[in-house]
Amino acid sequence: MPLSKQTIANRKNAQKSTGPITDQGKAMVAQNAVTHGLHSTRIVIESPHYSEDPKEYQTLLASLIWELEPDGVFEHHLVHKIANAMWRYRRVIRAETGSLESNLSRLDSRDFARLADRPDLDSEQGRETYRAELARRRTNFINSSQLPADSESVRLLRYELRLDRQLTRAHRLLNQIQYRRRRQQAVEERERKEKKG
Secondary structure: OOOOHHHHHHHHHHHHOOOOOOHHHHHHHHOOOOOOOOOOOOOOOEOOOOEOOHHHHHHHHHHHHHHHOOOOHHHHHHHHHHHHHHHHHHHHHHHHHHHHHHHHHHHHHHHHHHHHHOHHHHOHHHHHHHHHHHHHHHHHHHHHHOOOOOHHHHHHHHHHHHHHHHHHHHHHHHHHHHHHHHHHHHHHHHHHHHHHO
16 A cells, blocks of 8 residues: 555654754653653652752751661661652642632633623722622632542542552651661660670
């Protein structure tokens, strides 16, 4: 079956477009699909669309290492898991806030667009009534938006619950390992003292 002229032309054009060549260009293109970063493989996102501060993550990690005092490779791994879950949890909060703010701005723009269509707004009393109505509608919208009604809210709630479970499990396991290690160290110390004494 012969190829159409369009298919041949498409294949020729595809040969000309090879994509980015430099490492910097490849790194930028790799972040093109990042929308919220909740499934990012790298913990700190540095994208043209959205960027996080690597120093802030390192500060969080250093604080957790100081606070949780890990000893050994596995305990350090658990502290990193805790830091990662906390970092991603911040993203969920920012995504939820951004979604709510976006919905509120759409609500405001729709309501303000209706201002010109209301003849009763020529008087101060009419404008005051409209402001009160707008405030009531905004409050109702915020209250209803706090409930996971749409798919985006449900997805964010699911991420939040998953991160909470990961954080709780990693912290619980770290506590168990550290408790056993410290208990073993206490037993060894007692045995050493008994041998000396």
